Amino acid sequence: MAATPIDPSHSAGNGSESSVDDEEIARFEAMADKWWDPEGDFKPLHRLNPVRVGYLRDKVTAHFGSDENAPTPFAGLRILDIGCGGGLLAEPMARLGAQVVGADAGEANIRVARLHAARAGLDIDYRHTTAEALAEAGEKFDVIVNMEVIEHVADVGVFLGACAALLASGGAMAISTLNRTPKSYVAAIIGAEYLLRWLPRGTHNWRKFVKPSELADALAHAGLRLSDIRGLEYNPFGQTWSLGRDTGVNYVGFAVHAGSEN
Amino acid sequence: MARQKKTLSADVAISADVAIAGGGMVGLTLGIGLAQSGLSVVVIDAAPQAELTEPAFDGRSSAIAHASCRLLQGVGIWPHLADRAEPILEIRVTDGPSRQFLHFDQATLGDGPMGYMVENRHTRMGLFARATELDNLRIIAPDKAVSFEAEAAGARLTLESGIIIEAPLVVGAEGRASPLRQWAGIPTRKWQYNQSGIVATIAHELPHCNIAHERFLAPGPFAILPLKGNRSSLVWTVDPALAEEIMSLSPRAFLAEVEKRVGGFLGKLKVIGPRWTYPLGLQFAQRYIDPRLALVGDAAHGIHPIAGQGLNLGLRDVAALIEVLVDARRLGGDIGAADVLDRYQRWRRADSLALALATDGLNRLFSNDIAPIRALRDMGLAAINRMPAAKRFFMRHARGTVGKLPKLLKGEAV
Numbered sequence: 001m002a003a004t005p006i007d008p009s010h011s012a013g014n015g016s017e018s019s020v021d022d023e024e025i026a027r028f029e030a031m032a033d034k035w036w037d038p039e040g041d042f043k044p045l046h047r048l049n050p051v052r053v054g055y056l057r058d059k060v061t062a063h064f065g066s067d068e069n070a071p072t073p074f075a076g077l078r079i080l081d082i083g084c085g086g087g088l089l090a091e092p093m094a095r096l097g098a099q100v101v102g103a104d105a106g107e108a109n110i111r112v113a114r115l116h117a118a119r120a121g122l123d124i125d126y127r128h129t130t131a132e133a134l135a136e137a138g139e140k141f142d143v144i145v146n147m148e149v150i151e152h153v154a155d156v157g158v159f160l161g162a163c164a165a166l167l168a169s170g171g172a173m174a175i176s177t178l179n180r181t182p183k184s185y186v187a188a189i190i191g192a193e194y195l196l197r198w199l200p201r202g203t204h205n206w207r208k209f210v211k212p213s214e215l216a217d218a219l220a221h222a223g224l225r226l227s228d229i230r231g232l233e234y235n236p237f238g239q240t241w242s243l244g245r246d247t248g249v250n251y252v253g254f255a256v257h258a259g260s261e262n
Numbered sequence: 263m264a265r266q267k268k269t270l271s272a273d274v275a276i277s278a279d280v281a282i283a284g285g286g287m288v289g290l291t292l293g294i295g296l297a298q299s300g301l302s303v304v305v306i307d308a309a310p311q312a313e314l315t316e317p318a319f320d321g322r323s324s325a326i327a328h329a330s331c332r333l334l335q336g337v338g339i340w341p342h343l344a345d346r347a348e349p350i351l352e353i354r355v356t357d358g359p360s361r362q363f364l365h366f367d368q369a370t371l372g373d374g375p376m377g378y379m380v381e382n383r384h385t386r387m388g389l390f391a392r393a394t395e396l397d398n399l400r401i402i403a404p405d406k407a408v409s410f411e412a413e414a415a416g417a418r419l420t421l422e423s424g425i426i427i428e429a430p431l432v433v434g435a436e437g438r439a440s441p442l443r444q445w446a447g448i449p450t451r452k453w454q455y456n457q458s459g460i461v462a463t464i465a466h467e468l469p470h471c472n473i474a475h476e477r478f479l480a481p482g483p484f485a486i487l488p489l490k491g492n493r494s495s496l497v498w499t500v501d502p503a504l505a506e507e508i509m510s511l512s513p514r515a516f517l518a519e520v521e522k523r524v525g526g527f528l529g530k531l532k533v534i535g536p537r538w539t540y541p542l543g544l545q546f547a548q549r550y551i552d553p554r555l556a557l558v559g560d561a562a563h564g565i566h567p568i569a570g571q572g573l574n575l576g577l578r579d580v581a582a583l584i585e586v587l588v589d590a591r592r593l594g595g596d597i598g599a600a601d602v603l604d605r606y607q608r609w610r611r612a613d614s615l616a617l618a619l620a621t622d623g624l625n626r627l628f629s630n631d632i633a634p635i636r637a638l639r640d641m642g643l644a645a646i647n648r649m650p651a652a653k654r655f656f657m658r659h660a661r662g663t664v665g666k667l668p669k670l671l672k673g674e675a676v
Contacts, residue, residue: 050593119414120596
């Protein structure tokens with residue numbers, strides 16, 4: 001992966017402040033071609049996806065005052081999916097009418113995502129780049145989707161600062177991640193990686209998990225306010241996810257500009 | 263050579279969210295429901311539309327159960343045919359010549375008619391009228407699919423005219439002989455009943471009072487179903503050999519046979535419109551889905567008409583499939599993905615099988631003249647008639663309001 005040059009048109013090169021951790025990227029690249037197998041390595045994300053998209057749809061339509069039941073409720077919105085992976089979120093958002101830019105620091109992910117979108121007939125602008133590089137290029141987005149990413153970045157503060165700079169006036173950002181609690185250690189590391197083998201061992205580093213209070217502080221520092229936070233709860237019997245109050249393991253939040261009303 | 267000619271004539275590719283092969287009552291209702299929910303739909307039908315809407319009465323009518331009526335309301339079809347639908351307010355079930363009978367009337371449930379009788383031509387005219395109101399629904403007729411290819415991200419349907427339709431999902435709604443089901447290699451379980459159905463329409467002197475009669479005669483059930491005005495639809499089950507004989511009778515002799523079975527309670531009778539006959543059989547597809555393909559209606563299951571549930575069962579598929587696809591689309595999902603289709607199949611297959619087996623059992627129980635069985639079933643009918651709870655159970659089945667209902671069958675929006 002390191003030998004493949006980054007597309008120069010979409011990258012600002014290796015900035016000294018880059019938050020991307022090389023080892024983390026390498027781990028995900030190894031799994032890239034398995035992204036779209038719903039029963040494969042990314043089964044947990046496929047299972048989680050309807051809940052994540054449902055949350056996004058409801059929060060984004062409420063924020064922008066559009067009809068959540070319209071065929072294309074995201075029409076007219078420019079959305080950045082940061083850490084888009086194989087496009088599991090980017091494709092649904094494009095179907096909901098958004099103009100989507102998917103960014104990922106792993107080149108194999110971008111290749112998988114482009115291939116898949118082309119096959120599905122979806123027009124998505126996938127770029128092998130980082131939030132920092134996009135911010136430097138002066139890009140702006142109405143919505144930034146930041147799902148299961150911050151627990152993998154080297155510096156949460158620097159990364160969220162770049163995201164804030166990418167947010168257009170009146171925009172919003174959705175963030176999901178893992179809380180750093182004893183429960184999440186048991187569930188995400190011992191459970192998901194060791195016992196259930198949902199994820200390859202070493203996918204996550206528990207020390208990099210982010211507490212909601214830390215997320216709120218980092219967002220505040222970047223001029224954003226966490227306006228909503230919900231737990232993502234797993235029901236092992238139905239193997240389904242739902243939104244709830246328990247933020248002890250996975251959680252999702254919605255951030256708006258600090259001065260904004262909603 | 264024929265192929266080459268076709269590709270030369272027109273090689274047009276259309277893309278849609280859903281391509282539906284078969285524009286009958288089930289296929290077109292599905293197309294309308296999906297289009298109303300914002301999906302782009304192409305419906306392909308082999309029959310020219312003009313022929314199907316000809317004003318001449320073709321003699322066929324269908325029972326639309328209460329729940330199916332809610333679906334037709336929900337997708338905007340009902341207003342186009344409500345004036346032509348005759349409500350069924352009571353159902354009387356009798357066992358042959360015996361006087362034991364089951365009596366269901368709407369007062370028991372207190373929630374309006376149990377269903378409606380509508381002539382198929384009126385249903386079709388209502389469907390076409392609604393279809394023209396929807397910009398994202400396109401009907402291609404007369405034409406038919408000649409090949410189906412499923413790929414990782416979508417399917418391709420090639421029509422006889424050379425038109426190619428690309429869609430993430432193709433639906434087979436072409437009836438019992440569904441070519442799509444056969445191309446997908448989905449096996450069916452089937453058996454023929456040693457029975458044929460004869461359908462005819464009568465005009466009568468006295469009003470039917472919106473009562474449906476179901477009589478269990480030895481060769482099979484005989485039903486008199488109320489139509490608009492002083493008319494009724496007859497569904498008559500006979501032995502196949504006898505069916506041929508009855509079909510070839512002169513109008514006068516045919517009327518005599520009808521009079522013998524209907525009796526005198528409707529006054530003087532007159533047969534109107536043509537007679538139809540069908541071999542009766544049960545057919546059940548082992549799967550309702552295949553990659554990028556879903557089957558609905560008779561393509562998935564053909565049942566005995568004993569309970570008048572064939573069309574209603576198809577409309578239950580329609581309501582469930584609309585809900586599953588709309589839910590998936592609202593989450594930006596791929597509507598033809600395996601997990602979406604799997605949800606549809608899990609929802610519908612068990613329900614259809616239960617109804618198929620129930621109608622099969624009912625038919626076997628009632629289509630014979632063995633004395634002890636007759637005695638037992640008369641006791642059963644008499645007992646059910648005295649048990650309000652049991653009656654409500656059967657009525658809910660007749661109305662189609664049992665099971666895990668799709669929202670559209672409950673009168674809710676998707």
